Amino acid sequence: MKPTAVTWAVLGLVALAPKSGYDVKRIIDRSVRHFWAASYGQIYPELRRLEEAAWIEGDDAPRGARSRRVYRITPEGRRALQEWLHGHETRVELRDESLLRLFFADTLRHDEALALLRGRREGYRRLHAYLRSLDDGQSTDPPFVDLVYQWGLDYCEWGIEWCDRQESRLRRAA
Amino acid sequence: MKPTAVTWAVLGLVALAPKSGYDVKRIIDRSVRHFWAASYGQIYPELRRLEEAAWIEGDDAPRGARSRRVYRITPEGRRALQEWLHGHETRVELRDESLLRLFFADTLRHDEALALLRGRREGYRRLHAYLRSLDDGQSTDPPFVDLVYQWGLDYCEWGIEWCDRQESRLRRAA
DNA sequence: TAGTGCATGTAATGCGTTACATGATTTC
């Protein structure tokens, strides 16, 4: 079993609680999607690979006539997950198209360039609103799941303030 | 010409100043790599596609016997770049493996989980040191190039403080 | 009865990296 990028997302989610492939996709979309996306085309094949490697085990759990397979983590799977959790130097890397646009804003008129900065602010605002909409106000997540959720909110708030600050600075300078 | 993700990075860099393929790669590695990477396997084919589309034009500019081709943007290329700069809603998306690890930290002992948080802090610190090492203290970049550089520094500083704050909060809670 | 959500999956395509190959020039 050669683990890939999607391995740990799927294995980790199954470790938190047993899940079907559909569950995995749904939870990815609702909790880690803004920093770690995955599609069905990755998830279902990965579940089979993980089961072959005996890192997870699947049980048929149909609902009525609708077939359904729920996976749970095995002791070996848990060991592998923990090794991954420990064994990596953290490298901060991101892919941010809006930052790329800002980088080229010197090819624009000053007011157009400032509009890009406001657009970035708006992107942060939208993500913030989306993240807040995910919180139903009553479900209690485990502490680190909640921590990462909070990171998303804090990051957006920081980003909004950063854009505001820079915009006024650049206006004063002009 | 169907633009892809790498199109705009290459076209934008050539728009800032004429460049060879090697230059494009070098500058990507030194200025936008932490939020927008690209490899030779993308850059050289993309330069040819851009030239075919007449968005850039290449001039042979050998240095001694070493062949070299320098590209500059055309008016059509500049128009296309500006359209891209204007015509997009900003969507904040990132890929952050360390955040994914943190998300699964509830499967660990509390002290191990806190170690992950310190590891993230360390990742920010390393990127910060790297970014600072890029600044030679005398070259003056255009304002928005500099703004994006500053974003990187500010983001790291914010990230370090965030990790510190959360770590003490979680220690107090325990 | 129509629409939404649950549930599983595959095929085609495109994106991006890694590793390789080649050779000149500059710097120590």
Place this chain on the structure above:
DNA sequence: GAAATCATGTAACGCATTACATGCACTA
């Protein structure tokens, strides 16, 4: 004379998305 940098490129591979296909169950 060795090492680093300049300079151009390709082939193989792996990663990820998009679009498609199928069908059941619930609810307005």
